[in-house]
Every structure is written in C-alpha cells, then in structure tokens.
Amino acid sequence: MTNIRESAEAGTAVAEPLGTELDVAARKIEGRSPWRLAMQRLLHDRASMISLGVIGFIILVAIFAPVVAAITGHGPNQQFTAPVGLTVDGQPLGPSSHFWLGTDTLGRDILVRIAYGTRVSLIVGVLASVISVAIGALVGLAAGYLGGLTDTILARLMDLLLAIPFLLLAISLVTVIGPGLVVLLIVIGFLGWASVGRIIRGQVLSIREKEYVEAARSLGAGPWRIMFIDILPNVIAPIIVYTSLLIPVSIVAEASLSYLGVGIPPPTPDWGAMIADSQTVFLYGAWWYLVFPSMALLITTLAFNIFGDGVRDAFDPRGGQLFT
Amino acid sequence: MNADTTASTPAPAPDGDVLLRVENLVKYFPVQSAALFRRNREFVHAVDGVSLEVRRGQTLGLVGETGCGKSTLARCVTRLYDLTSGRITFDGHDISKLRPRQMRPFRREMQMIFQDPYGSLNPRRRVGSIIGDPFAIHKTATGAERKRRVQEVMELVGLNPEHFNRFPAEFSGGQRQRIGVARALAFRPKLIICDEPVSALDVSIQAQIINLLADLQSELGLTYVFIAHDLSVVRHVSNRVAVMYLGQVTELAPVEDLWVHPRHPYTDALLSAVPIPDPDKSGQRERIILAGDVPSPILPPSGCRFHPRCPKAAPTCVDKDPVLEPRLGDGPDHLAACHFPVQDGEDISKSRPTISADERVIESGLLGGA
16 A cells, blocks of 8 residues: 555656646647748758858848948949059959959959949849749639639740740840840749749649638638638748749849840949950959859859758758649 | 628528428539540539438438548538539528529538548638638628637637637647537538538547537537438438438438338448447348449449449349339338338348349440430
C-alpha cells in the first residue's frame, strides 16, 4: 500500500513540471498561422537572411545614391576631362583614391553611376515583377475558376504570349514608342505574366475541386467572392514565391534591353548601358568599366535569387508541392 | 432579431409534410475528351431517373456503393450541379431550373455537410470567418453581431466559442466536422444534406457526430438527407432509406421494413454484408457474394441494371426496366424495382440465375440502344 502511494506521489511529482511544460507548449502552438510558420522558417535560413541583408544594402544604395555622389564629390553625369577624369589620350582612368572604381569613356565616376543605376534596376525589377504577377494571378484565377470559354480564351492568349519572341518584340516596341521607363515596364511587366498565369491557373484548377469551394458555392457565394476570398489566400504562397523569383529575371531583362540600347536612354546611369559602353574600351585595358557594373548586376540578381529560393523553401518545406 | 433570416425566404406552399420532392432526376456528365474540337459523345450516367421524397422533420438515408450516384444526387438537389433533366421541388417551389442568383434565397434553407472534414474547411481562413461565411455571403450580420451569432452556433454544436480565432489545422477531425455542422446550421436551414458526414471519422467520433446531428434534429426540427455507405449508421439515423445502384433507386422503404423484408436482391446482398456482433449468429448466416464488379456507368446494362450480378436474374431482367413500386403486397411506403422480389425468408445465396452468362448484357451500347 505505502509503496503504491509513494509511487503515486512520485508520479505526480514528476507529472507536475511535465504538465506545466505542456501548458507552455500549448500556449506556443496556439495561433500559429501558416504565415507565421513560413516566416519562422525564413528567419532561420541563414542564406536567405544574408541575401536579404545584401538586398537591404542595395535598396539603401538606391535611396542614398545622392549621398554617394556627395561623398565622392562627383555628380552622376559630371564629366571630368583629362587629366582629372581621363588620360591624356582620352582613355578611362583606373581605380584610384580620387575615382574609387575608375572613370568611364566620358570621364564620369563609375561608382556614382553604379549607385544611380541601382535605382533603375530596382524600380524596373520590382515594378515589372509585381505587374506581371498581378496580371498573371488575376488571369490565372479567372481562367482556372471560371473555366469554359473564359478559360479557353485566356489559355490561348497565354500560349500566344509565350510564343512571342520577347527580345524582338521589345526592340521593335521600343523603336516604335521610343525608349524609357514606361516602355520597359510594359515590355517586361505586361508581356511576362503568361508563365505566372499558367502556374496560378494550374493551382486554381486543383483548389476549385476542394470541398470548401463547393461549400462556399452551396452557401450561395458568387464567383468573385469565391475567387478572392476562398481561392486567392490559397495561392498567395506561390504568388509571393513567384514574385521574389521574378525580380532578378526582370532586372536581368532590363539590363539586357539597356545593353542593346533600347532601355533607359543615356545619359541616365544604367548598368546594362554601362556594360555595353565598356566594350569599346575593354580591349585597351579598361577592365574596371566592365567588371564593376557587371558585379553590381551579378550581386543584385544573386541576392534576389537566393532570397527567392529561401522564400520558396519557407512556404513549402516539403518541396515540389508548390508548382504542380 | 431573426427577421433577416426569414425576410427573403419564399413562403412555404401547402404541400403536406413533404419538404423535398425529386422527380425523375437525371444527371449525365460528358466524358472528357482531350481533343480540342471534338464533341463529346459519351456520358457518365451518374444519376438516371431518381424519384424520391423527403418528409419534414425526418431523415432519409441514402445508401449504395461508391460511384452509385449518391453524392451526385445530393449536389443536384442543392443545385451545385445543373440537372440534365428532372424536377426538384423544395418546400413547394420548383428549384430545378433556377439560376444561381434566383437560387440564393433557397441556399439559406438547405445546407450541406461534407464528407471530408479536412477538405471542406479552407485551411487559410479562421474558424470564425468560416462559420460566419453564411452571414457574410447573405449580408445579414456584420461585425460584433456576426461574431455573436457565430459564437452562438459554435456553442450549439459543442465547440468552444473562444476558439473563434483559430485555424482549422488546430482542430481534430471530429471538431472540424463540428465546424462543418456549425457552418451548415448558421441560418437554421430546413434541410441539411449530409454527404457521408462520418465516414472520414473514426468510430468513436462517428458516434459523437451522429448524436450531435440527432440532438440538433430534435431541437431545431431539421430534415436530413443522410448519405452513407455504412449501413449500421444509416439504420441508426434514418426514418426511411433509399438504396441506390448505378444511378437508380432500387429500393425505398421505412428503415425497419427494409431491414426485415428486403425486396431487392441487391438490398439483400448489402444487408448480408453487415457484420453481426454475435459470432454464433454470424456463423449461421449465409453471406450473399455478388459476382463481378459494378458495370461502367458510361454504358449501363440494359433492363434492370443489377441483372449482370443478380443471383435471381432471368431473361425479363435483361429486356425490361423494372418499375419502382410496392411488391409482394407491401404497403405504399415500401417500393422496390425488381421483377422477382425476394420473398420473406428466402435465401438468395442459393439462387442461380436462369440466364447464362452470355445472355447477361453488360453494356446496353452493344445492343445499339440506350
């Protein structure tokens, strides 16, 4: 008898701290939305956090480009003639204490121009991605949920857009309308949504067969309500992931168009245009003009890519589920 | 305070105690073809001429194998699907041809409870918002009023109203099904169609949900259509039972009548498969093993659809479609669609069909008809 009582007491003595521990665990578990779980996974991913830091730094550079100009004392379009900004032969100057990253063919400070070039890259990269994902999501939702004729028309439209050679259309559009930020946004943003649209459409097709969509219909919900309240929250994860993966693609697309001379018109600083310009003097030994803008482009796209991968992993830890 | 829930509801027409009447309901699904421009010629005969009535305050059980059209029937009744043909009268109103907008006032009056408690709740939305959906969709209550009513109905189904802000993932299967019940009850509908509401739950939880549904029925005077493939569950909850096979009702009877005097060989076979919790009795009983599989609903058999598997099949069964009517002197409540109904005490496990296997026409399409 005493033994049993003792062991029972021992049991409760052990159970008590265990119980409080469980309480703590229960309190922690409460209210953890899928969002918060994804955010936690993202915060624990070191590569994502480092790339996020790099992205933050790039954004700061874009915002504070005038500060860079003030520190160096050189404006983005200020030309320095020989012997200050160019050699006596009229060639670019290499990195020095005066021009940290050297000068370009017109004797302008490459560092300041890279800093200003960040603005165009980020604006086009982010805006064009948001535009294409927004259009793609809307079209995908409509095509996937409404189905029927709507789906047929929209799906063919997406096929059509994907069949258009992007660069050729971009170049011809720019030559017709004239170069500028708006054209870049139209070309990259409004023509790039087809692939997003397809992905979202596929997702919606599987979600619309779920019983909770049927439940909403049986309650009398209309198609708009079902699309935006019942289905959209369930495709928001791929939308975010796709946006973050599309940004580097858009940045590269912008740089490519500028490289081909159909992007932002000079003298506005732009990485792609700088890389194109550098080729004229690269053979004469001006490696810095090619290397530094390329590195800026490389680091930016790499940071966004790694971060985008991290976002995808965070939202879909099992892998492979998101884009089926 | 509840005026809004009845405001736009049509007044019930004087139609006795029948709440829902289904007449000759047909639903065909076109078989998807991959070709871009080819028209579909083949159809799945999911529901093929079903007629039945559901009486106010009662429960109609709907049983049958997977794929026999139970769920399609349910979705036709709630007009989630458009009908191929037939007529549905709900509370005296013909709803079979209403457009979605015209259907809305009726949606408050008939609700569905779904099979899968995981699939039927949107994982990205909080429970309060899911249960509050009916109020939001019909714009009857907002803000604090909506929250109060949601919590009221949560309490009614045995959920903790404090859990208003949780996500479905934080609940167990049984609790999730309670959430589904709560959503269906939000407007205190007249008719609830339960599409296998317990088959995804484990047995102890099944009992809880069934008892909850039974309590709610007596408390709120609900009418149920209860779809299941578990016969013991159906027996427990139903007043009347309709047995379906390949898109048709083969037998329709009060529950005890059906259990004691099954008329259709298919019903008999189904009942013989119910486990008996007594080893002595279950040893004595002869199980009726049906031959073959359920034929394709794309080209259903001619005549009686059950004839290719029926132990009592005869030439008549191949040629003539049996009518659903009282057989062997049964009352007007007990209907069976069989040319050779099972006698009381007859053991059909010893019967042999009087036609050879070759004569059993599996696909009516081979006859060039249908």
